[in-house]
Amino acid sequence: MSTIEGAPRPDDGPIVADSNLADAGTDLTLADREALIEAREMRAAQREIELDERERQLVGERGNTIDLTEAEDDARAIATSFADIAVDLFAAGELTEVMRRIVEVANVVVAGCDMASVTLLEGEKFSTPVYTHTNALRVDEVQYSTDEGPCIEALLTGTVHGTAPGWRAQWPEWAAKAEEAGLGSVLAVPLRIPNTTHLRLGAVNMYSRSKDGFTETDQETALILSAHAAIAAVVARERMEKDDQERTFQEALSSRDVIGQAKGMLMERHRISADEAFDALRRSSQGLNSKLRDVAHDLVRGTGVSQDG
């Protein structure tokens, strides 16, 4: 039978893990053995104390002992949740769809949030394209009519508004209207990609029915959400711009094609140059008060009137 080098064999006797006990062999008295066991237990207890201390250092929150496993589970759950959110936002496609999903997610992941909306700035005009409750839309619109409020401020400055002490005093008129609508607090977070120039993409507005309804954790969660949302919004906007460019290009090609055909017909029919053919189409266009492309289209279809314009 082959044996593995160093592995215990059946006739080696009991395996003793503690080196002191092993060294002591069989000459030790019962009292000696008990003393050694006690020493071993003391060392184990000391190791446990050291591990607890290290755990406290790792958690590092004002010396409170926190269950590290629980904290790790929470962190893992948040990470998984935001990974799902990122996938969901990128799958949204169009900008409005991305925004709609942002407010839905805000309502779920930000604990204090009872309703949410998104503020966008197009040109000089603020708007709320998506919202979870009409009250959110209503209080957003109060801001747009008075040109002030936490959501506008968050969008324009790229900073979080609504949670600082005394925020109500900053916009007393708006705060009163918000309270009339049953809203006690607001958390307005800019749609902003961290460490980049603030693009004034928009702001995610979260409302709570409670006064001081948002915690620091809510604010941190909202910031992570807004960063995800901002990236998804930029991607969606770029995608839309690219689609628009492709559409413009295809339409331009189609227009060139029909104008080219019409010019060719005129050149052949009247023995004129390409520039003269274009001038003929241009004069017809002016005379008929139609676009040149439409005149060309009619000519190619055989319904146009064009001899020399």
Add this chain to the structure above:
Amino acid sequence: MTAGELLDRARLNVHLSRDDLYWRYFALGGSARRSSVEKLLDGHSDAWKPAEVNILIQAVNERYAEIGKRVLVAYVNH
């Protein structure tokens, strides 16, 4: 003021971006490059044939008609 600069002023009057104007010009069969159109609008029109300038003018005039203004930029003789 050159013909190109006048055309650029007309473009602003009808609220067309240079990008929009270029695509309208291209759709009408214009063959100049985008950079060349930019140069023309900036006042450097040496390399432009009158027929090509007229295509750009047509693009601006169609925009005038779209927004209901009865103003036309004069075409270039060739």
